[in-house]
Amino acid sequence: xxxxxxxxxxxxxxxxxxxxxxxxxxxxxxxxxxxxxxxxxxxxxxxxxxxxxxxxxxxxxxxxxxxxxxxxxxxxxxxxxxxxxxxxxxxxxxxxxxxxxxxxxxxxxxxxxxxxxxxxxxxxxxxxxxxxxxxxxxxxxxxxxxxxxxxxxxxxxxxxxxxxxxxxxxxxxxxxxxxxxxxxxxxxxxxxxxxxxxxxxxxxxxxxxxxxxxxxxxxxxxxxxxxxxxxxxxxxxxxxxxxxxxxxxx
Ligand code: 13P
Numbered sequence: 446x447x448x449x450x451x452x453x454x455x456x457x458x459x460x461x462x463x464x465x466x467x468x469x470x471x472x473x474x475x476x477x478x479x480x481x482x483x484x485x486x487x488x489x490x491x492x493x494x495x496x497x498x499x500x501x502x503x504x505x506x507x508x509x510x511x512x513x514x515x516x517x518x519x520x521x522x523x524x525x526x527x528x529x530x531x532x533x534x535x536x537x538x539x540x541x542x543x544x545x546x547x548x549x550x551x552x553x554x555x556x557x558x559x560x561x562x563x564x565x566x567x568x569x570x571x572x573x574x575x576x577x578x579x580x581x582x583x584x585x586x587x588x589x590x591x592x593x594x595x596x597x598x599x600x601x602x603x604x605x606x607x608x609x610x611x612x613x614x615x616x617x618x619x620x621x622x623x624x625x626x627x628x629x630x631x632x633x634x635x636x637x638x639x640x641x642x643x644x645x646x647x648x649x650x651x652x653x654x655x656x657x658x659x660x661x662x663x664x665x666x667x668x669x670x671x672x673x674x675x676x677x678x679x680x681x682x683x684x685x686x687x688x689x690x691x692x693x694x695x
Contacts, residue, residue, distance in 0.1 A: 447673045449674035450651055450653060450694075451675050451694050452485070452486060452507065452677065453483075454540070456488075458682055459491065465498055468485060468487075469498050470684035471483065471684055481694035482503075484534075485505070492532075505535060508537070509537050510523075510536065511538060526564045535569055537571060539551075539554035539557070539591065541571060541573055542617075551590070555598035558599055570595050571676070572591040572635070575615065576615035589634070595607075604650065607650075608650075609650065610652070610676040615656075616657050617657070622658060623654070623656055625668065625672070628666060629669040636650065636652060652673055653674045653675055654672050654674075657679070658677045658690060659680050660690055667695070
């Protein structure tokens, strides 16, 4: 049995006061024993404030990216060890906004995942195709090559300590979620690919869906066999919406 995980990616939103209020509302709004694990992912500079708010609660804290090396001359980067020191347990790698706007390659994403694992941080590896790739029938090829780049680097043992997030680029921030069936098809493909390497790791691996998840769509998405929770952008900025999505993951 895979315990679901619901993560809120706050992207580059919020002020110190706003983010503290949001974190407090998430912390206070969850039941004592939520069925799903809950993770919030603020901007780097907000991590210390959010860590203070979440101290002693069950809500997990993550970062939106992580350096591909443990230390050194890497201006502008933040290492996994630094994130761990501030209470982070997870880091996104390979978010499509990083891949597209900042030209992060499969190789860099894989190196970031490895550096996270080396420091005991769980990488949440984001994968997904663009609309053009989907329309030209390339979805499977794209997501499997993104997965392989990471799997070849971290190995199946590294993958066992990671989380995958399928986020079709055309569904991110557009209000147009993949249908539960569309998402399930890709999740099953990803899990099947891992099964080809290691059956037990495939069964344990959590694969989140991301892309316009809302309280109204979460139930149907999370009911699918291979969808183990969500990576939520816009709706995670409203505590009530995010809490409703967390409740939908059972
Ligand atoms: P939206 O939920 O706003 O579509 O964002 C999804 C996402 O990119 C989460 O990482």
